[in-house]
Amino acid sequence: MGTVTGWAEKVFGDAADHLADQIPASLVRAHARARSGHEGVQTQTLEAYGHGLYAAQYEELEAGLASLPAATPVRLQGRTLIVLGNCVIYPFRYAKRDVPVTAARLRKATGFRAELIRRHGPEPMQQALDLGLDELHEPEPHPDLALLPEDVKLILVAYACSMTQGVMRIEWGSAELRREDRYLIWHHHEQLHMPPRWETPRLA
Numbered sequence: 589m590g591t592v593t594g595w596a597e598k599v600f601g602d603a604a605d606h607l608a609d610q611i612p613a614s615l616v617r618a619h620a621r622a623r624s625g626h627e628g629v630q631t632q633t634l635e636a637y638g639h640g641l642y643a644a645q646y647e648e649l650e651a652g653l654a655s656l657p658a659a660t661p662v663r664l665q666g667r668t669l670i671v672l673g674n675c676v677i678y679p680f681r682y683a684k685r686d687v688p689v690t691a692a693r694l695r696k697a698t699g700f701r702a703e704l705i706r707r708h709g710p711e712p713m714q715q716a717l718d719l720g721l722d723e724l725h726e727p728e729p730h731p732d733l734a735l736l737p738e739d740v741k742l743i744l745v746a747y748a749c750s751m752t753q754g755v756m757r758i759e760w761g762s763a764e765l766r767r768e769d770r771y772l773i774w775h776h777h778e779q780l781h782m783p784p785r786w787e788t789p790r791l792a
Contacts, residue, residue, distance in 0.1 A: 610652035613783045618644035637751045645679045664732045675743045683748040686756040694770040700730045705765040708742035710775045
């Protein structure tokens, strides 16, 4: 268990301690489930692990956080996210090796995840240049975004994880998306402590 910071207490209030403990534990459980699925199908590729982790991260976070008094589940893109107060918690595996969260980059600058960050992330530090080009029109927003009030703030839970190494690093905070290279520009981020090794689920 780690001591929560002033930032976490300001954002989440009394729920900060519970979140700081349950988020890492939930992601460790999601990794264990995904690895078990991979071993079950015995494929030579990591498709089963990757798809399993993507689904399990949402399910385990919901299971770990839904008991909080202020938690409200919201269904977006077929996955359940937890909203606490005016914050929505969104998991994001940014790397398969232990690299700093400042290396986090989206695969593409469009789509639901990119739109979620642009709409509910912090105001950009530098405004984008207005090039006046007609072809730069924004696509229609994803319809599921209408399920979130406009004043909800996005808290990203970014983590590095691989099938062989497990969860190596978890950080949370707020970030904007830089369109030109798809890197996340963090306005604030801090590391979440991993659960003690003995709490990590063991597979047979």
